[in-house]
Amino acid sequence: MKELLTPRKLVVRIALAGIVLIVVMFVCSLIGAESVSLKAAFRGVGEHPAVNPDYEIFVKVRLPRIILAAIVGAALACSGVVFQVLLRNPLADPYILGISSGAGLGTIIAVLSGFNWTLWGRSPIAVFAFAGALGTVWLVWFIGRLTGKFHVTGLLLAGVVVNAFFSAVIMFLTSVAQSQQIHATIFWLMGNMTEEDFFVLWIGGGCVLAGILALFNISPQLNVLSFGEDDARNIGINTARIRTIAFAVAAFITAIAVSLSGLIGFVGLIVPHAVRLVLGPDHRQLLPLSGIIGAIFLVVADTLARIIVAPAQLPVGVVTAIVGGPFFLVLLVRHSRKVSWLK
Amino acid sequence: MKKWLWLSVLIVFWTGAGLAIIDFQQEQNRNDTPPPAQADRIVSMAPNLTEILFALGLEERIVGVTLDSDYPPAATKKLKVGTFWQPNIEAVIAAKPDLVITLGFDQQRNLAERLKRIGYNSLILNIEKVSELFEAIQIIGAATIKQHEANELVHDITKKLDKLLALIGTNDRVRVLWVVQREPLRVAGRDTFINEMIELAGGQNAIGPTLHKYPPIGAEQVIACQPEVIIEPAMNQADPAGQQASALQYWNKFRNVPAVVNKRVYVISGDTVSRLGPRLYEGTKTIARCLRPELFEKLAQ
Numbered sequence: 135m136k137e138l139l140t141p142r143k144l145v146v147r148i149a150l151a152g153i154v155l156i157v158v159m160f161v162c163s164l165i166g167a168e169s170v171s172l173k174a175a176f177r178g179v180g181e182h183p184a185v186n187p188d189y190e191i192f193v194k195v196r197l198p199r200i201i202l203a204a205i206v207g208a209a210l211a212c213s214g215v216v217f218q219v220l221l222r223n224p225l226a227d228p229y230i231l232g233i234s235s236g237a238g239l240g241t242i243i244a245v246l247s248g249f250n251w252t253l254w255g256r257s258p259i260a261v262f263a264f265a266g267a268l269g270t271v272w273l274v275w276f277i278g279r280l281t282g283k284f285h286v287t288g289l290l291l292a293g294v295v296v297n298a299f300f301s302a303v304i305m306f307l308t309s310v311a312q313s314q315q316i317h318a319t320i321f322w323l324m325g326n327m328t329e330e331d332f333f334v335l336w337i338g339g340g341c342v343l344a345g346i347l348a349l350f351n352i353s354p355q356l357n358v359l360s361f362g363e364d365d366a367r368n369i370g371i372n373t374a375r376i377r378t379i380a381f382a383v384a385a386f387i388t389a390i391a392v393s394l395s396g397l398i399g400f401v402g403l404i405v406p407h408a409v410r411l412v413l414g415p416d417h418r419q420l421l422p423l424s425g426i427i428g429a430i431f432l433v434v435a436d437t438l439a440r441i442i443v444a445p446a447q448l449p450v451g452v453v454t455a456i457v458g459g460p461f462f463l464v465l466l467v468r469h470s471r472k473v474s475w476l477k
Numbered sequence: 478m479k480k481w482l483w484l485s486v487l488i489v490f491w492t493g494a495g496l497a498i499i500d501f502q503q504e505q506n507r508n509d510t511p512p513p514a515q516a517d518r519i520v521s522m523a524p525n526l527t528e529i530l531f532a533l534g535l536e537e538r539i540v541g542v543t544l545d546s547d548y549p550p551a552a553t554k555k556l557k558v559g560t561f562w563q564p565n566i567e568a569v570i571a572a573k574p575d576l577v578i579t580l581g582f583d584q585q586r587n588l589a590e591r592l593k594r595i596g597y598n599s600l601i602l603n604i605e606k607v608s609e610l611f612e613a614i615q616i617i618g619a620a621t622i623k624q625h626e627a628n629e630l631v632h633d634i635t636k637k638l639d640k641l642l643a644l645i646g647t648n649d650r651v652r653v654l655w656v657v658q659r660e661p662l663r664v665a666g667r668d669t670f671i672n673e674m675i676e677l678a679g680g681q682n683a684i685g686p687t688l689h690k691y692p693p694i695g696a697e698q699v700i701a702c703q704p705e706v707i708i709e710p711a712m713n714q715a716d717p718a719g720q721q722a723s724a725l726q727y728w729n730k731f732r733n734v735p736a737v738v739n740k741r742v743y744v745i746s747g748d749t750v751s752r753l754g755p756r757l758y759e760g761t762k763t764i765a766r767c768l769r770p771e772l773f774e775k776l777a778q
Contacts, residue, residue: 166567167565167567167568168567168568168570168571187570187571187573190570190595190596191567191570191571194595195566195567195570195595196567245583309693310688310689312689312690312691313690313691314582314583315583317562317582317583317584318582318583318584318587321562321563321584328566328587328591329566329591331594332499333495333499336491336495336498336499337492337495340488340491340492340495343491344484344487344488344491347484347487348481348484351480351481351484440567444565444568445544445557445558445559445565445568446544446559446560446563446565447559447563447565
């Protein structure tokens with residue numbers, strides 16, 4: 135029997151996880167292809183910039199990238215939690231309703247069109263990916279609605295079919311594209327972490343944080359939803375409203391994550407499950423802790439991606455799957471007997 | 478409802494704080510560092526750029542190359558800054574360059590722009606045609622105060638190519654199928670530098686104009702285009718003999734293609750023909766040798 139979750143326990147756990155996140159980010163920022171000494175990096179800050187490579191690597195390349203990984207990891211993990219409860223399906227992840235193929239389609243269109251502008255510091259690829267992701271989710275949602283109000287199966291099937299259809303369009307465009315353009319797209323589809331402007335990180339991080347807070351707001355209702363539609367309605371919860379909010383917010387933060395860093399798989403699937411397996415399915419705890427642990431996981435995975443084949447680097451999606459998969463299986467075997475929801 | 482109000486206030490506050498703390502305009506306009514009069518620490522992001530730098534006698538000033546820069550041999554001893562497709566920006570910065578030269582591919586252009594935002598000078602060069610190669614040599618020459626050497630290099634290459642063409646003559650061009658990849662079959666189309674090299678070597682691309690630069694083709698087109706010579710650049714530098722054997726085996730199924738009938742399927746060393754660089758003449762000569770072996774045998778005697 136699991137003990138009840140008290141507010142105090144929740145705050146302590148979130149604080150602990152937050153401290154771990156900060157420590158991990160700090161340690162990872164010291165690891166990289168080039169060894170950087172903090173002392174050298176902050177000697178003579180504010181002087182002529184081009185003379186201190188330690189400073190530039192640490193502050194302008196590595197730090198933004200680590201912050202980006204944390205933002206994206208948190209967004210994907212939280213949105214994974216929400217999709218799993220909304221669709222009542224343990225296989226659900228942030229990409230299940232077509233976000234990935236929609237964003238992929240946006241990307242390849244941006245690459246093929248050869249646009250060369252920036253919108254608030256974002257490249258056409260990021261803008262098109264964001265638009266493609268949200269557009270596709272809206273389309274799936276719309277089709278799902280036509281099959282009946284919040285008919286989970288209808289929604290899922292619509293997602294699968296739209297995914298397949300857009301994938302086919304992506305394949306077609308790939309087959310007519312020039313090989314060098316395909317290269318750019320493929321790296322993006324495997325997850326592409328680069329350093330970003332601090333302003334972009336600030337706004338992106340703000341959006342994701344706001345999204346997670348909004349989801350946290352409705353986490354008690356999400357708990358009730360996980361018992362089933364009818365039960366939730368009987369208790370007097372406006373399930374349609376909660377579902378719409380949760381769905382829109384989760385899709386929004388996923389689209390932000392995707393436009394920042396391409397498609398990074400696995401985080402949104404295994405982190406929520408891992409947290410649920412170890413700490414239980416209460417969403418008030420599951421959401422914030424998944425966010426923080428998702429951030430830790432992606433920061434570590436990205437650091438590995440940076441150093442394993444240095445001086446080259448791996449796509450981070452490869453690392454998340456290779457590191458995350460076995461780790462998750464161990465958790466699954468060790469904890470699944472204790473947790474009732476799997477039965 | 479109160480919670481949602483607080484959340485909206487928080488978002489507004491956050492955005493405002495961001496605008497206040499981070500100087501957005503300054504982040505956007507950081508790339509105004511003037512280029513140095515003479516680049517002394519150069520990073521090359523592509524193997525053919527490395528070859529150009531070496532050919533201009535800039536060996537001493539190169540501080541970083543990509544992993545695939547293997548010619549001249551001295552290039553392999555230079556500091557590595559990632560691969561062509563996956564450049565490592567940390568390694569580039571650690572090399573303390575005052576000029577980073579990249580090609581115009583998306584991946585490379587992206588690196589150049591990122592470096593520019595941090596405050597490093599970069600030079601993006603498109604080298605996809607022979608004329609662009611000569612232009613690029615001149616531009617690099619100008620950036621490194623080696624104009625004289627650049628002119629000389631271009632002059633030298635064109636002179637050798639002219640001589641080669643004079644030797645071969647331009648009448649009755651040999652029809653060549655240039656195979657980039659066997660399974661699935663992909664060949665070099667008209668809009669490629671390979672096509673230019675084939676023509677400089679006195680040949681003619683057997684494949685007509687296509688949508689792709691390197692079109693995937695079917696068996697039907699192979700037979701229809703009736704190539705007199707089939708050339709495959711060696712993919713595996715270590716085992717060209719193995720590829721030659723497998724090539725003969727593969728092409729044997731096209732029994733009515735002249736190149737196969739006359740046993741004129743060649744596997745040639747890939748380096749000089751897969752990069753457009755200062756070894757353009759050497760590459761073209763290798764191709765010419767495949768197109769008219771009898772001519773070169775006579776010359777050797």
